[in-house]
Amino acid sequence: xxxxxxxxxxxxxxxxxxxxxxxxxxxxxxxxxxxxxxxxxxxxxxxxxxxxxxxxxxxxxxxxxxxxxxxxxxxxxxxxxxxxxxxxxxxxxxxxxxxxxxxxxxxxxxxxxxxxxxxxxxxxxxxxxxxxxxxxxxxxxxx
Amino acid sequence: xxxxxxxxxxxxxxxxxxxxxxxxxxxxxxxxxxxxxxxxxxxxxxxxxxxxxxxxxxxxxxxxxxxxxxxxxxxxxxxxxxxxxxxxxxxxxxxxxxxxxxxxxxxxxxxxxxxxxxxxxxxxxxxxxxxxxxxxxxxxxxxxxxxxxxxxxxxxxxxxxxxxxxxxxxxxxxxxxxxxxxxxxxxxxxxxxxxxxxxxxxxxxxxxxxxxxxxxxxxxxxxxxxxxxxxxxxxxxxxxxxxxxxxxxxxxxxxxxxxxxxxxxxxxxxxxxxxxxxxxxxxxxxxxxxxxxxxxxxxxxxxxxxxxxxxxxxxxxxxxxxxxxxxxxxxxxxxxxxxxxxxxxxxxxxxxxxxxxxxxxxxxxxxxxxxxxxxxxxxxxxxxxxxxxxxxxxxxxxxxxxxxxxxxxxxxxxxxxxxxxxxxxxxxxxxxxxxxxxxxxxxxxxxxxxxxxxxxxxxxxxxxxxxxxxxxxxxxxxxxxxxxxxxxxxxxxxxxxxxxxxxxxxxxxxxxxxxxxxxxxxxxxxxxxxxxxxxxxxxxxxxxxxxxxxxxxxxxxxxxxxxxxxxxxxxxxxxxxxxxxxxxxxxxxxxxxxxxxxxxxxxxxxxxxxxxxxxxxxxxxxxxxxxxxxxxxxxxxxxxxxxxxxxxxxxxxxxxxxxxxxxxxxxxx
Numbered sequence: 001x002x003x004x005x006x007x008x009x010x011x012x013x014x015x016x017x018x019x020x021x022x023x024x025x026x027x028x029x030x031x032x033x034x035x036x037x038x039x040x041x042x043x044x045x046x047x048x049x050x051x052x053x054x055x056x057x058x059x060x061x062x063x064x065x066x067x068x069x070x071x072x073x074x075x076x077x078x079x080x081x082x083x084x085x086x087x088x089x090x091x092x093x094x095x096x097x098x099x100x101x102x103x104x105x106x107x108x109x110x111x112x113x114x115x116x117x118x119x120x121x122x123x124x125x126x127x128x129x130x131x132x133x134x135x136x137x138x139x140x141x142x143x
Numbered sequence: 144x145x146x147x148x149x150x151x152x153x154x155x156x157x158x159x160x161x162x163x164x165x166x167x168x169x170x171x172x173x174x175x176x177x178x179x180x181x182x183x184x185x186x187x188x189x190x191x192x193x194x195x196x197x198x199x200x201x202x203x204x205x206x207x208x209x210x211x212x213x214x215x216x217x218x219x220x221x222x223x224x225x226x227x228x229x230x231x232x233x234x235x236x237x238x239x240x241x242x243x244x245x246x247x248x249x250x251x252x253x254x255x256x257x258x259x260x261x262x263x264x265x266x267x268x269x270x271x272x273x274x275x276x277x278x279x280x281x282x283x284x285x286x287x288x289x290x291x292x293x294x295x296x297x298x299x300x301x302x303x304x305x306x307x308x309x310x311x312x313x314x315x316x317x318x319x320x321x322x323x324x325x326x327x328x329x330x331x332x333x334x335x336x337x338x339x340x341x342x343x344x345x346x347x348x349x350x351x352x353x354x355x356x357x358x359x360x361x362x363x364x365x366x367x368x369x370x371x372x373x374x375x376x377x378x379x380x381x382x383x384x385x386x387x388x389x390x391x392x393x394x395x396x397x398x399x400x401x402x403x404x405x406x407x408x409x410x411x412x413x414x415x416x417x418x419x420x421x422x423x424x425x426x427x428x429x430x431x432x433x434x435x436x437x438x439x440x441x442x443x444x445x446x447x448x449x450x451x452x453x454x455x456x457x458x459x460x461x462x463x464x465x466x467x468x469x470x471x472x473x474x475x476x477x478x479x480x481x482x483x484x485x486x487x488x489x490x491x492x493x494x495x496x497x498x499x500x501x502x503x504x505x506x507x508x509x510x511x512x513x514x515x516x517x518x519x520x521x522x523x524x525x526x527x528x529x530x531x532x533x534x535x536x537x538x539x540x541x542x543x544x545x546x547x548x549x550x551x552x553x554x555x556x557x558x559x560x561x562x563x564x565x566x567x568x569x570x571x572x573x574x575x576x577x578x579x580x581x582x583x584x585x586x587x588x589x590x591x592x593x594x595x596x597x598x599x600x601x602x603x604x605x606x607x608x609x610x611x612x613x614x615x616x617x618x619x620x621x622x623x624x625x626x627x628x629x630x631x632x633x634x635x636x637x638x639x640x641x642x643x644x645x646x647x648x649x650x651x652x653x654x655x656x657x658x659x660x661x662x663x664x665x666x667x668x669x670x671x672x673x674x675x676x677x678x679x680x681x682x683x684x685x686x687x688x689x690x691x692x693x694x695x696x697x698x699x700x701x702x703x704x705x706x707x708x709x710x711x712x713x714x715x716x717x718x719x720x721x722x723x724x725x726x727x728x729x730x731x732x733x734x735x736x737x738x739x740x741x742x743x744x745x746x747x748x749x750x751x752x753x754x755x756x757x758x759x760x761x762x763x764x765x766x767x768x769x770x771x772x773x774x775x776x777x778x779x780x781x782x783x784x785x786x787x788x789x790x791x792x793x794x795x796x797x798x799x800x801x802x803x804x805x806x807x808x809x810x811x812x
Binding site for chain 2: 007008011012014015018020021022023072073074082089091092107109111112115116119
């Protein structure tokens with residue numbers, strides 16, 4: 001299990017089966033990752049599978065990614081072996097200049113919406129684009 | 144995803160299902176109200192103790208507690224859990240096996256057996272033998288900040304605080320005054336043993352993990368840092384320099400032997416003994432293991448420590464260590480410098496007194512447990528002074544001209560002492576020394592046997608509380624003596640030495656009108672001995688592998704010089720680890736294997752042990768188990784590690800056997 005789902009994914013699945021309250025989600029397997037690293041391109045059909053599972057997720061949550069009632073995703077990485085500090089996470093994926101307003105409206109909580117948005121920008125920039133987290137931290141603490 | 148940052152009814156946190164520091168069965172963790180993701184561990188906001196959640200959100204706290212319990216029950220181990228509370232609803236975001244200290248690991252394992260969650264075997268397997276070191280030495284309390292001025296190799300774990308001294312003599316004098324000191328040397332030599340024994344800890348600028356200082360310190364269970372190349376030691380000036388800091392004689396420093404850190408000033412220390420759950424785990428390990436665990440011990444005090452730690456015998460008593468105290472060293476030197484038979488005999492007579500007392504003490508403490516005594520091993524020049532100043536001092540003290548002293552040093556000088564005039568080679572060419580030692584052993588045994596028989600409780604009429612010496616329950620009459628001949632390379636060496644041992648022993652027993660049993664065996668430390676073990680086993684009643692020397696000679700590695708290139712060899716992947724720390728199973732292990740097979744072909748019931756540094760190293764212990772050795776012998780402070788590692792070896796074998804039989808039964812039609 002761990003070899004395919006990573007230890008984080010395997011444990012989350014196992015806890016879900018045990019009836020532990022784990023937020024719904026899906027896991028992209030290590031096989032897909034290996035294939036990507038081998039062929040430098042996403043495996044065939046991966047995009048469709050993600051779309052299909054995202055649909056299920058959206059139906060469960062009764063929210064849609066990028067809509068006026070936006071679904072936000074936590075994208076987390078894992079591996080079969082424990083590598084503390086090596087695993088990146090991007091939270092609040094699904095926010096942009098429009099959906100942040102929608103989130104504020106939907107939740108009636110503007111602070112929450114913008115707190116999530118600034119966190120997303122920070123993490124996305126740091127993890128995906130390689131712009132250091134430090135830069136955001138400095139601005140946050142000087143404003 | 145779920146949100147811990149929607150307001151004051153939300154939170155994000157991390158918790159362990161049991162305390163990772165103490166093992167207490169209670170939630171341990173932190174949380175932040177109105178927070179997300181990494182906030183708790185990022186250290187920007189100071190998180191709150193999980194216990195306060197009981198007050199702020201009592202319902203959620205109860206749910207978290209019961210959820211943690213069920214996750215732990217499912218995984219049957221302590222878990223490290225991430226959670227988020229979104230508008231008073233709990234979500235679990237991750238779980239994994241929690242990292243923990245040795246103390247915590249032991250308590251959790253024992254508790255889980257009591258709670259019927261795991262079996263004793265699981266509990267034993269869950270404790271990493273290497274981790275036990277944390278428990279056996281005083282350690283620096285990490286709660287207090289320290290001022291680290293240099294870092295060396297962590298040769299012997301634990302911690303020590305004391306005033307800096309730069310010579311063994313000063314260390315001994317300071318101890319007599321009741322002061323605690325740290326002995327600092329560029330490197331140590333056998334002459335420093337008494338000084339090391341007087342110090343709280345030892346720091347050297349040179350040498351590796353198996354250098355003299357490191358080996359001796361581990362044997363003494365003393366904190367030691369070696370190879371601290373960033374410091375310059377000026378012994379004569381009484382100062383060492385670390386960067387721009389000068390540490391003078393008398394300044395207080397602290398050593399962290401677990402990390403190799405040299406700390407200016409005093410640090411807070413803590414210490415634990417073998418009791419409670421630690422004792423329980425070791426007792427469970429004892430019921431599982433097949434290998435015996437004995438100790439390398441040279442004094443009655445060492446032997447008592449070894450027994451406290453669970454030693455089942457003394458696998459190695461290095462008689463030369465009995466010669467290094469100042470008073471005795473004088474007689475050893477008199478013997479070496481003697482020009483007439485009379486002079487030699489006078490010196491030997493005095494040494495005999497000391498040795499007999501030493502052996503009596505050892506046998507008395509050990510009762511019926513085996514005591515393996517290795518006859519003198521090092522070359523004689525190791526007992527002579529080095530350096531002009533020392534030579535002048537000794538010549539004055541001994542009323543011998545410096546010329547004569549220098550001549551003797553010159554005469555005994557060897558280019559390669561490790562392969563030189565030592566061990567049984569010395570015994571064969573200078574038989575008087577071994578004669579004296581054998582006489583001391585047998586005289587001590589005869590005296591003790593008489594004292595035991597007389598219903599006495601030792602020579603001084605003292606009775607140790609709860610010791611094996613209780614005469615009412617004693618089921619033995621004699622000490623269990625094994626005389627061990629070092630450095631044998633050919634059976635003929637053993638034949639000659641053995642003949643002489645038997646002759647001396649017989650003579651002593653006649654004189655004392657008492658008979659005591661004893662065995663004669665040999666070290667297997669020269670590769671040639673391993674290869675001709677079938678012949679040697681005809682004469683030897685037991686074998687003990689000296690894997691330090693076997694590695695030096697078999698690998699062609701000088702232990703004292705290998706530090707210069709071994710790190711590079713390990714880095715480049717030529718070697719996986721330091722072969723003086725972990726036995727090289729492929730090469731040196733093959734020599735051991737050959738010797739075991741050949742030895743037992745000649746003598747089926749040949750008792751075989753190992754007494755090198757490897758005897759206390761878990762991987763090497765596993766190898767010894769596989770080769771069906773009878774016991775391992777290590778320094779007293781490593782005995783708990785060896786007991787646990789031996790149990791691990793036995794359990795791993797059972798697991799492999801089990802999986803093989805279940806696999807083969809599955810493939811059966």
